[in-house]
Amino acid sequence: MPVTPENAAWFAETCGKLTDNVGEALLGKAPVIRLALTTMLAEGHLLLEDAPGTGKTALARALAATVQGSHSRIQFTPDLLPTDITGVTMYDQAKAVWEFHKGPIFASVVLADEINRASPKTQSALLEVMEESQVTVDGIRYPTDRPFMVIATQNPIEQAGTYRLPEAQLDRFLMKTSVGYPDRDAAVQILAGSSRPDRTKELRPIISSKAIGEMIDMVRDNHVDTGVLDYVQRLAEATRDDSDTTLGVSTRGAIAMVRAARVWAAMHGRNYVLPDDVKELAGPVWTHRIIMSPDAEFGGSSGTRVLSRVLDVVESPLARA
Incomplete structure (x- = not known):
């Protein structure tokens, strides 16, 4: 069912209250909260x-x-087992x-x-549940509740004893961002309330x-014009064709x-998606x-630079018109 302007306005108002x-609890971080x-x-x-x-942790x-x-x-941790995440089937002697x-x-x-401190075997325990919102143990499927969301963290400072996330698992994260340190005004407010550090x-x-x-369910059918879909596809193809990349957007x-x-547009009160979204x-x-290719990475290039270049080169539907 298409999203109506009234539904989009209500959606935006509700998201504002949630933010x-x-x-x-997370002072001065409205942009990160909206992404979450x-x-x-x-x-x-x-x-x-x-x-x-x-x-x-406060965000979660x-x-x-x-x-x-x-x-x-x-x-x-390195000794974490897959069953420590998904659960385990045990025999109850009293009930047989x-x-x-x-x-x-x-x-x-x-x-x-x-997440990158666990072994690849343990990391792989998340693949099914992140993709299908269910866990299969001993051939039986157990669905997760709704909503269901994994917020995984990586420490960019300490890399000793870590396992790099494979591309297949990285691709299952809808977004990657950082919270970052608060600005000075927000930091002062945090310090003033240090007697109650857990505001959650x-x-x-x-x-x-x-x-x-x-x-x-409401926002799932928010309107996306064919021109915008074509724009997304051309951008994805441009990242694959870029000389600095080994693997582009899948x-x-x-x-x-x-x-x-679709969600971002409704969050801004629109029942249609714009190229700016x-x-x-x-x-x-x-x-x-x-x-990135090894040579490009060694030369200081990054995914951010590739995207910036692609967004400059690929014309949006409005520019093409």
Whole structure:
């Protein structure tokens, strides 16, 4: 069912309230909060690459509290096993039955802290649940709740003893961004409230988890013109053809852009997607999907530079018209 202007206006107003509520716990970070909400409402997952102590855990807790959902935190370590994430089937002698004990992945918002410290085998335990919102154990499928969102973190400072995320797993994150340090005014407010460092405990739900599911269904059919779809595809192809890249944006990455743009447009009160929505989201949605060639990386080039060059070269539908 197409999104009406009235629905888009309500969607934007609700997202504003959600952003403000999360912002009570994460001061001065409205742009990051909007990206996180967009990821949730597009049924995607978020990768945060940031230094310790910047508020990554607070973001996850505040999101869960705002949408009346559950929250779990998994500290990834080299000895973590896949069953520590998904859960395990155990035999109950008293009942004489096998019972599945759910792991921490069964939560509305799952914080996978320092995901690159776990072994590739353990990291792969997230592939199915991130793609299909279900876990298969002993041949039985267990669906996750809705909404379901993984917020994974990486520490860019300490790389010793870490395992680089494979491209297949990076491609399953809808967005990659960083929280960053607060500006001076926000930092002063944080210091003034240092007697109650965990502000997430004081947050009240703004909306129910069921209503979030309805918002997800509502915005799924937000209008995207054929010209905008063609623009997304031409941008994706340009990243693949760029001389500095070994691997450009995949088809999954192009689909991720359309999903995110639909939510982003509705978040701004529109029932249609503009080329500017694609441009604004290109960085967080596509940068982590671009694999640079060794020579280009050694020369100082990056995915950000490739995207900047591609956005300058590829004409938008309005410019072509």
